[in-house]
Amino acid sequence: MTDKILHDFLIIWATIDPIGTMALFTALTASLSPKDRRKTAFKTIAYAALILVGSILVGQLLLGAMGISLLSFQVSGGVILFLFGLMMIFSKDSPEGTAEPRHDISVFPLAIPATASPGAILAVILITDNHVYSIEEQLITTLNMLAVLCITLILLLFSGGIIRVIGIGGASLLTRLMGMILAALSVEFIMEALGIEKWVNAIH
Numbered sequence: 001m002t003d004k005i006l007h008d009f010l011i012i013w014a015t016i017d018p019i020g021t022m023a024l025f026t027a028l029t030a031s032l033s034p035k036d037r038r039k040t041a042f043k044t045i046a047y048a049a050l051i052l053v054g055s056i057l058v059g060q061l062l063l064g065a066m067g068i069s070l071l072s073f074q075v076s077g078g079v080i081l082f083l084f085g086l087m088m089i090f091s092k093d094s095p096e097g098t099a100e101p102r103h104d105i106s107v108f109p110l111a112i113p114a115t116a117s118p119g120a121i122l123a124v125i126l127i128t129d130n131h132v133y134s135i136e137e138q139l140i141t142t143l144n145m146l147a148v149l150c151i152t153l154i155l156l157l158f159s160g161g162i163i164r165v166i167g168i169g170g171a172s173l174l175t176r177l178m179g180m181i182l183a184a185l186s187v188e189f190i191m192e193a194l195g196i197e198k199w200v201n202a203i204h
Helices: 002-016 018-028 034-065 070-090 106-115 118-126 135-157 160-194 196-203
Strands: none
Touching: 002 018, 002 118, 002 135, 018 034, 018 106, 018 135, 018 160, 034 106, 034 118, 034 135, 070 106, 070 118, 070 160
């Protein structure tokens, strides 16, 4: 059981990527007040938790009922992430300019697809497979996932210190850098889903 807990923790940590989420959060909230930044942090984690817990509870059944494969879901998530990465790279405004007016960045892109990424959703569905794992094991995995989200929240709340150091100009540069990383990550999602990455590795 201990091995599974550690195994699941590492998978969830890698797919949620708290450090990367903090960097994106820092870039997108640089122009917000400390109060609004804290509010956005709590909302981001709350939405991400709802999405991931929902994925554990009904994700497998819902996708199956709709005839949607997990790989198709991963490809679509990768495309959305790629488009947002381009928006961040070519934005002419400050980091908050990457979002539409009245658009809640705590929902998109911070909760999904940054925190509750396609990879994270796919991972929690697979490691709580109803046909493989007991209810007890699925509950432990859920608690594992919530623990990673709590760590992510702590990092988001302390991101204000990063903003004070790098300033608005640095945050704008960080936004474009994170856009490039997100675009590259989205390509990885798509390549992995289509099996292209395996072909490339086989060639080398």
